Each structure stands twice: as structure tokens, then as C-alpha cells.
Amino acid sequence: MTLTVLSLFDGISCGQVALQRLGIDCVYYASEVDKYAINVTRTNFPNTIHIGDVRKVRYIRHTKQLVCDTGVYDVGDIDLLIGGSPCQGFSRGNYQSKDTDFEHSQSQLIYEYERIRNEVRPRYMLLENVSMKQSCVDIISDLMSATHGVKFHKVNSSKYVCQHRIRLYWTNIPFNPDKPVQTEYPLTLKELIGDGYEGVLMRKFSKYGGDDADQFVPDRPLAQTITKNKYKGNTAYRFNGKKTHFTIEQMEQLQTLPVGYTEPAGSETQRSYCLGNCWTVSVIEDILRGMLP
Numbered sequence: 013m014t015l016t017v018l019s020l021f022d023g024i025s026c027g028q029v030a031l032q033r034l035g036i037d038c039v040y041y042a043s044e045v046d047k048y049a050i051n052v053t054r055t056n057f058p059n060t061i062h063i064g065d066v067r068k069v070r071y072i073r074h075t076k077q078l079v080c081d082t083g084v085y086d087v088g089d090i091d092l093l094i095g096g097s098p099c100q101g102f103s104r105g106n107y108q109s110k111d112t113d114f115e116h117s118q119s120q121l122i123y124e125y126e127r128i129r130n131e132v133r134p135r136y137m138l139l140e141n142v143s144m145k146q147s148c149v150d151i152i153s154d155l156m157s158a159t160h161g162v163k164f165h166k167v168n169s170s171k172y173v174c175q176h177r178i179r180l181y182w183t184n185i186p187f188n189p190d191k192p193v194q195t196e197y198p199l200t201l202k203e204l205i206g207d208g209y210e211g212v213l214m215r216k217f218s219k220y221g222g223d224d225a226d227q228f229v230p231d232r233p234l235a236q237t238i239t240k241n242k243y244k245g246n247t248a249y250r251f252n253g254k255k256t257h258f259t260i261e262q263m264e265q266l267q268t269l270p271v272g273y274t275e276p277a278g279s280e281t282q283r284s285y286c287l288g289n290c291w292t293v294s295v296i297e298d299i300l301r302g303m304l305p
């Protein structure tokens with residue numbers, strides 16, 4: 013089958029990696045503004061149609077056209093709408109910002125997803141975001157309930173790979189998070205790193221600003237949620253008695269991406285930024301699997 017897919021906040025196109033792994037052909041329209049992320053997508057998926065800023069994207073129902081900053085496209089019906097809007101406002105790691113929840117300018121972008129979903133009325137939809145206050149979850153669940161059959165799922169990537177990463181998903185694709193289909197990715201850090209692995213150095217983010225000191229947790233099987241900044245984030249562990257950081261390639265594996273996938277982003281800083289932002293592909297793959305006949 014060939015699907016027409018509209019991906020908002022496409023990042024490094026993890027949705028496209030998941031679709032490819034499921035053997036689903038697609039015409040893929042990607043809205044993204046970060047040039048490093050776009051470079052990653054362009055290299056890995058040269059057929060992607062890049063449509064720029066989500067705020068400029070309109071779907072005209074009677075002509076079945078996408079009107080964007082980059083042009084007008086005769087797309088027909090859109091089968092699948094996916095996206096995870098920027099999460100800084102919702103994220104519990106964002107203690108230092110005064111703007112929280114829906115007031116944060118980045119959180120407002122979720123309303124662009126909502127607007128476009130109403131314009132498109134896709135057959136299938138998937139919205140992802142970070143763990144957040146129940147009152148915010150309720151608001152989003154209420155918005156999403158306009159699509160028939162949308163269910164809310166809270167999934168930890170640790171079911172698929174050795175990373176603790178809780179994310180929220182709203183989708184009308186049939187999905188049972190209690191029965192994850194296993195991937196070939198390592199489920200323990202010992203498997204990922206090898207025999208010298210002794211345990212992680214955990215960082216706790218303080219609500220008063222700054223980080224608490226590393227706390228050694230021996231033999232912890234899971235990495236903490238990887239974030240955008242490799243050296244300030246959750247990437248330290250002890251290897252043969254020494255403090256060590258995950259390599260970019262290990263971070264790629266923690267997001268169940270092919271090793272080397274983010275190389276086109278260039279520097280380690282940019283690759284780390286993309287990886288902290290992106291989806292764990294195996295989770296998305298398992299959700300999208302529900303579209304298969």
C-alpha cells in the first residue's frame with residue numbers, strides 16, 4: 013500500500029524510519045524548520061517533500077491541496093497525520109521558565125496540529141508529547157477526541173530498548189502497549205556497552221536551577237531519558253571505573269535509529285540536539301503497525 017503522510021514537527025523523520033521498517037510505501041510531506049534536522053531527513057529520505065513552517069501550512073478540503081510557504085501541492089486525501097509538537101512548555105525539566113503549559117510560545121504549536129487535523133480529517137492520526145500535568149493531558153485528550161476512536165497511551169521506551177523515556181501518545185490506530193513487539197535493540201545497558209559497564213551516573217534536575225551532582229546507581233539496566241545536551245544531560249555512566257558519556261552512535265541506538273543516521277546534522281552538538289528531541293522509532297513502529305491490513 014502507498015500512504016499519503018503529513019508529518020508536522022518532523023524533526024529527523026523518525027516517522028519515516030518506522031514506516032520504512034514496516035514496509036509501508038508513502039508519499040511523505042514534512043513540515044520542519046530546523047536546518048540540521050532537515051539535512052538528516054534529506055540525506056536519509058531524499059524523496060521527502062519539505063513544506064516548511066507549520067504555521068503556514070493549510071489543507072484545502074475541496075481541492076485536496078496543501079498550500080504552504082514552499083508551494084501548492086495536489087496531495088489528494090491524507091491517510092496519516094503524525095507529529096510531536098515542541099514540548100518545552102509542558103516538560104517537567106523546564107522548571108526555570110516562567111511560561112509553562114499552554115502559555116509557552118512553543119506549546120501553542122499544538123494548536124497548529126489541532127487546526128491542521130481539523131482541516132485534513134485524516135484516516136489515521138498520531139500525536140506525541142512529553143509527560144505532563146494531568147490537567148494538560150485532559151485538555152489535549154479533549155481536543156483529540158474530535159477524531160473518532162482516538163485513545164491515549166502512556167508508553168515507556170524501555171519496553172523496546174534500554175532507555176527510560178515516558179512519552180504520551182494519542183492515536184486512533186489500534187495499539188496495545190501491553191504487548192510490545194520486540195525489536196533487535198538491547199534491553200539492558202550492559203548489552204549496549206559491554207562488560208566494563210558498572211552503572212549510570214544519574215542527574216537530577218533541580219527546580220531551583222542548576223543540576224544536582226551525579227549519583228552513582230550501580231548496574232542500572234536503563235539509561236535515563238536522553239536530552240538535547242549530551243554533556244549536561246543524562247548520558248554519563250561508569251565504565252571500568254571511569255566517568256564516560258554515551259557516544260552519539262550509542263544515543264542513536266537508544267532511540268532505535270540506525271547507527272550513523274544523524275551524521276548529516278554535522279557536529280556532535282547538533283546530532284545530540286536532534287537525538288534528544290526525537291522519537292524512539294520502535295515505539296512509533298509498533299503503533300503504526302496497527303495500520304497494516
Ligand SMILES: C[S@@+](CC[C@H](N)C(=O)[O-])C[C@H]1O[C@@H](n2cnc3c(N)ncnc32)[C@H](O)[C@@H]1O
Pocket residue numbers: 020021022023024025026027043044045046049064065066067095096097098099121286289290291
Ligand atoms: C519534539 S521535536 C519533534 C521531533 C520528531 N518527532 C523526531 O522524531 O525527530 C519538535 C520539532 O518541531 C520543530 N518545529 C518548531 N517550530 C516549528 C514550526 N513552526 N514549524 C515546523 N516545525 C517546527 C522543531 O524544530 C523540532 O524539530
